Amino acid sequence: MNWIIRLSERKDYPQLMAIENQIWHLGNTPQVTTYETVEDYQKQYTEGSQLVARAEESGEIAGFLGFHNPTGLTTHQKTWIVDVGVHPDAQGKGVGTALLTAIKLLAAEQGIHKLSLRVLSTNPAAIQLYQKNGFEIEGRLKDEFWMDAQFVDDLLMAYFVSRVA
Template sequence: MPESNPSLIRTARAEDEDALRRLDRAVWSPLHAVSGPPAPDAPFFPRDAGPEAHLVAETDGRVVGYLRLGTPTPLPSNAHVRYIRGLAVADEARGKGVGRALLRAAVAEARAKGFRRITLRVLGHNTVARALYESEGFVVEGVQPEEFFLDGVYVDDVMMGMRLV
């Protein structure tokens, strides 16, 4: 069983950018990324997802994880769905409940803002992440077999979701 989580979960701030950029580079892996590692000078916050679209886990004043939120499409007919666009936890914070705390905070925030569903995509071979999502109530809603070719292997793209109402 994971240790209790000592992290503070909060909305990201602009001044978190350097710490988040470093974290993103440190945890990059073909286990969970479909594109190459981020460039050292690439901005962390994309134009369509500023600090307000991120939840940050902080332990002892250090950023140890983040969760990026958005919507699956820009269509008004899809605006009732919250989409988890990314989740990362520093190696030293794994197994301590940081990812679970971020996920729970995202679900709580989505419910509070009136979203009806929350969804995400996860690579089929990322069994640790899939187990976390399933343990928090996400279910597999679809699989695109061999959707990505990563590190010499074809990998499934797994769509998961949860009803919030």
């Protein structure tokens, strides 16, 4: 399947919000957040702060990748934190890889050196996706979260844009 990757627009918010509200659970995030209205979603994500993957055939949004600097510090200007979400019906169909490929290109164009993310150790499919796309584990916060009656590690992963092959 072919995916069209572009920056988010306001018209995408209803579909993005629906995906967000559907995909998050305690197996992949330490706190499930749901959005009641498009306005609530817009407060969290401004236009252009995400990449969206649209199916070429149907035009439906299959996934997103948010990106932003970790802080407002000037010293963080060369780092983006990323978060990825893919609609359950589109998982395993190349959406995550297409989004990660696109963010690496955008980061290189923007002079970004490092892409960072955090992923729970209870999410092996996501860890595998990130590693397949060149992300490496930089650190492990052991027993960081108490979830579903067990401790869960938080993995810190990174991709160094300057190492693009």
